[in-house]
Amino acid sequence: MSAINVFQQNPGAEAKAQSPLHHADLASLVGKGRKNAGVTLRERKFLGHLTIRGDGHDPEFAAGVHKALGLELPVALTVVANDEMSLQWAGPDEWLLIVPGGQEFAVEQKLRAALEGQHIQVVNVSGGQSLLELRGPNVREVLMKSTSYDVHPNNFPVGKAVGTVFAKSQLVIRRTAEDTWELVIRRSFADYWWLWLQDASAEYGLSIEA
Template sequence: MSDLLFPLSTLAATAPDIPAARLSALPPATRLVFRGREAAIGPAGIAFGAELPRQACRFKRSGDRLAAWLGPDEWLLLAEDADPAALIAEIEPAVFGLPHALADVSSRSLGIALEGPRAAYVLNQGCPLDLSETAFPVGMVTRTVFAKAEIVLLREAPERFRLDVWRSFAPYVWGLLEEARRELA
């Protein structure tokens, strides 16, 4: 994939392996933003293939599908290896006639994974949240900032975080994560 379409490819290829906090670019994924009222939430989740969580700041995963609660009536739907048009065609009939909005934002963001025993420490170099497992447990998601960039942050495992960052900010965030990891090398 070209650097224009996937600007992290060159950076990821040259990233040093630092086991305490491994950094990797995640493959492209379909990203949809779903907004809906109560009646549309259940059918949308069934059609998408992953339940839309009702608990604030949580995500649910089913296979290669992930639904992340971003607000009282807003979810980020992530699907690996899915065609956005086909995915929309699966969801729209299930919520037809119900108040909702469904938008393809796949080109907007890129995914970055940070994992290892010092991953939370590295993230805290630019993110003001308490990333202890008590305050930010596995299954939690939130919009936040990393330095001056807005990100969506998910904790996928005790030592694994996923950052969803706008494409234009991805090299900036990557560079800051690399800088924060240097002392661990």
């Protein structure tokens, strides 16, 4: 292992965790939206977010990532996933890895072991980010209200991921299925985007999923 200090950042089970939208009490809104709503929102809280940096052109780096995660390095503007985690291209030498909550430390250790001796960086950024999932037949219309990026299926197929301006701020949009999209957001902007999405979805109906 490298000489870098790596430590468990998650508090013990006695600590009470609150998601970025804890104050919105989304659980109390489940089942209260319009029937057959055009947009369904789910806060995917307490996931682990890790940034990985390295030389994507180096076969040893790609092989090490695959050994640790079982995922191939995604190419520009794409995201790959399996049943447990997703890996998204974030720049020429940077990727965003999202794993189940509580697995961040173990996954980081596996990555560092598999990439031993290489010039890499792995940083746990879970505390500063969160993920919102939007699903339904009218999600694309909501996105069209919110960003100037072209979200037409011809330009934004399943598996694409981009960082862009959204509602006068910035986030990452990921399309994970035909009618399912994810927004990777900064924690400090969670309330702003929650209010924005309520307004942008109003004409189609918004339902909340636990």
